[in-house]
Amino acid sequence: MSAFAVTFRRDFALMWSGGGALAPLGYFLGATMLVPLAMGPDRALLAAAGPPLVWIAAALAVLATLERLFQADLEDGALDQMMLSPAPLEVLVFAKGAALWCAVGAPLALAGAPAAIALQAPLALVPAVVASLALGMAAFIGMGLVGAAVTASVKRGGVLIALIVLPFFAPPIIFGAAVAQGEAVTSALLILAGCALGACALGPIAAAAALRLQAE
Amino acid sequence: MSAFAVTFRRDFALMWSGGGALAPLGYFLGATMLVPLAMGPDRALLAAAGPPLVWIAAALAVLATLERLFQADLEDGALDQMMLSPAPLEVLVFAKGAALWCAVGAPLALAGAPAAIALQAPLALVPAVVASLALGMAAFIGMGLVGAAVTASVKRGGVLIALIVLPFFAPPIIFGAAVAQGEAVTSALLILAGCALGACALGPIAAAAALRLQAE
Amino acid sequence: MPLRLVAEDVSVARGGRLLFEGVGFVADAGDLVELRGANGSGKTSLLRAIAGFLRPRAGRIAFEGVEEPPLALHYLGHLNALKGAASVRSHLSHWLGLFGGGIDEDVALERVGLTRQAKLPARVLSQGQGRRLSLARLLIAPRPIWLLDEPAAALDVEGRAMLCRLIDAHRAEGGLVVAAVHDVLGPTPSQTLQIGATT
Amino acid sequence: MPLRLVAEDVSVARGGRLLFEGVGFVADAGDLVELRGANGSGKTSLLRAIAGFLRPRAGRIAFEGVEEPPLALHYLGHLNALKGAASVRSHLSHWLGLFGGGIDEDVALERVGLTRQAKLPARVLSQGQGRRLSLARLLIAPRPIWLLDEPAAALDVEGRAMLCRLIDAHRAEGGLVVAAVHDVLGPTPSQTLQIGATT
Amino acid sequence: MLSSFANPARFMGFSSWAAPALALLAVALFAIGLPWALFVSPADYQQGETVRIMYVHVPAASFSMGIYAFMGAASFIGLVWRHVLADIAARSAAPIGATYAALCLLTGSLWGAPTWGTWWEWDGRLTSMLVLFLIYLGYIGLWSSIEDEERAAKLAAILCLVGLINLPIIKFSVDWWSTLHQPASIFRAEGPAIHASMLAPLAVMAGAYAALFGALLLFNMRAAIHRRRIEAARLRAGAT
Ligand code: HEM
């Protein structure tokens, strides 16, 4: 198997095994559950404010998985070995991002359906919400790779990475929330696809550059 | 200095240095910033839905710092040394929780003031919000210790700990959000104080029991 | 009662698999017990059982003439228990507080040869310097029983000589050392225990 | 062009402090260069500079007769690059994919003595077993240059003999080894380089 | 009684006939209870036919809480007396309890749509039931992410005991927050407040749920014991 394939496979397996995918899902559903708890039982308020919050919960859920993405590799020496592979580091970083999308991003997008319903989104919108979340996850992960790479050597970097990455999450969240509110769905989806493409193309390059410096 | 004092001091210093306290603050403010982005510019909606969301952001911010609390000690062997101290493990765990409250919880509670104002809470409520956040943080941390201890040996446990701990966060969030909405402030504060007391008394005991098992 | 560590008929299992059974020894003040055995034979597990971190499946481990652990022993494992962001000196003051006083921090640093690194964060220490810092823990709080797991790992020639001096001094003061080793440690052991020799 | 590794007048600094300067050597196929020096003298840093992980402050490190790294070398550091949750065998298939084929996984496992642990998760390996697994990486993909940082760490007596055989075989096949060591490694080095001897 | 099963070998002997027997009993009770509840019993004068959801909903709700209490007891026994079987029992009960909780949530929302006009409402009881479901998920997640069975058992037991706090919250939530969901009508001090024609099929359904739980629990425990034996044999084979 190629270096890309084995990197993807290992990361996917490590994330998936041990209830890996279950856990971000629980985080996601738990966080969406907190929203109505905090907001109280006012139906109209929830219907107006709720669906966009699915996006915030999704962003925070994927953020939580990003922290240790490269930190673990740095601490146990696996990063050194990645740099000795004939495959470019960019490709391996992309493989890790793809594994994260498959193991966590896609399940999260699917879980967006019940979450959106619980937060009173109209049923007809649910497929669009799921599609937009799937694209948004790709954008989040592409951007998140950079944040994870630059904070890899910081212990307890989880909060630092949030600080670095959350501002970049703003555009997908704005358009994604628009989808959840049923505004200009098609154009918002197109913009999200653009975000995802750009992030997935540029993210691994910037992340690999940062990782090379971390290896010093 | 006593074992309690040095444990508190080290944890506080480790969290504070390296932008430790800044980072959860940034996470907190970043998350509260995302809310108006996702919800759109509707002032009235924001005023109704916003203040309770301060609580959600605070809960997620403290959650993010919990993950590595014991995991780091387990991985580098510091936990073994804690168990060889003449001080009971419960006391050392309590010291770590107290350090977390001082380094992250209290700054977060203070940051609740600008966040609540940004999310259109009435000014008169701000002191009550800060007080409730301070109590709520203590409750979150007390409960979070248990989650952090039982997941200490799980790599990428950050999401698992969220799944385990978030359900327990529900009661403080319900009452805390009530304070933010200006409902039954005094009784909610009393209940929060009760939650905090209970969590801080029982949390370290359960957490220490779990940590003894992790050391096997 | 004089200091004595007794292990009787100890069996240790990890993850459901029996590692060894019927291991026993008696060590008195001044003794150095060497544990030897192939990789994976269970030396580390035995030391952790003596330290009280894991419960042996069978047998008895008893301490005479001292308080029960944690107060009576030091455990130096494969892991150094260092925090990268904290300075070398702050590690010593941390341990001083954690274990209850003993010698001065600077004396301990000098004896392990880290005086010049006192202000560096532990993160930048080399492998051997980290090990030396961990060794300083043994000096900070005087405890009669030392459990050492491959203490010479990563130490240079001069560092090994230093380790020998520490062990000799500890034994001379009436201490007791149990050490897992692969090659020659230096001080003459009073007994050598072969772990898992039967398999 | 035959295999050759040239280091000329290399200086390495860490965190703004010069560790050593003017270090140079030439190693040819079949050579074993031993790096010796006190803890903190810079052996690990030199190896990482050769591997290309860190940039020397001055000097030249050149490879002749091979592609540039990463394709030409293996780096075995203080860290074993193991994932606790993954099985022993899955590490080998991972490295096989990462570095591009070589010998069979089972053969590699057998040569480092981990055949019976093949299905265990790496988490439960003992210190020495982990080191053995990391050594198997050298076998999985044939690369002419081996950079070994204290390769014998945590190995038992039999493991050290195994390491000697691996190094001898590699040299006999025209490979080249640079190893940082503290005590005697086993195979006769073709040269020994003292790092930081001047201070 | 429990101590006589504490020996895994004796447990295997006992469960080899008890598990299928309970399974048969469950099938029989469902065969009586479901038709009775769904076709024979009277419709409600207010809610009409939808009241029949009750026969699925109420036992699922009660037993999902009961199973958690059972897990709490088993965890306590496992922690204090180190009974391996107690650990296995707690672990094996969790997926069943989670399924019952999910069933309660599902039937509750199905019921809520016609009667309250909403699938879901963030009222105290509904929320705390969801919290219970999430606690089940967390418990299962913790179990499955720690490979060392013994350690996983003890850690999960601690979590389970801490989670017991949620049970009284669910039980009394209807009294604390006076909201949509109706308060206790069956198990209350003054005696049941529903008519006997509904109580009887409900009792049969409750018996069916209980038998199903017993059967699934024993099957799960047997599977777990087999898995442990295989695992132990594998590790023994992996000896150095
Ligand atoms: C998702 C929504 C719902 C949830 C999570 C839920 C949850 C519960 C729970 C936890 C119990 C307590 C069982 C016990 O104390 O043993 C219960 C009982 C009950 N529920 Fe629901 N419920 C839901 C919806 C409904 C609806 C829509 C109705 C009918 C209008 C309903 C009617 C009942 C009745 C009659 C009982 C029995 C009360 C008693 O005697 O204790 N539930 N439910």
Ligand SMILES: Nc1ncnc2c1ncn2[C@@H]1O[C@H](COP(=O)(O)OP(=O)(O)OP(=O)(O)O)[C@@H](O)[C@H]1O
């Ligand atoms: N959690 C566990 N589950 C199963 N097996 C384990 C576990 N932990 C350790 N082991 C096994 O126990 C054995 C003994 O490990 P231990 O670390 O005690 O060996 P050791 O003698 O110290 O070896 P070394 O010389 O390599 O340090 C190893 O074979 C290891 O695979």
Ligand SMILES: Nc1ncnc2c1ncn2[C@@H]1O[C@H](COP(=O)(O)OP(=O)(O)OP(=O)(O)O)[C@@H](O)[C@H]1O
């Ligand atoms: N990031 C850094 N900043 C400052 N100094 C550093 C940094 N990293 C390493 N050092 C210093 O560089 C020196 C050399 O470290 P190195 O790991 O190369 O030594 P070594 O010869 O391998 O020692 P050992 O035998 O203990 O493994 C050490 O004194 C260490 O303190």
Ligand SMILES: [Mg+2]
């Ligand atoms: Mg060992």
Ligand SMILES: [Mg+2]
């Ligand atoms: Mg070194």
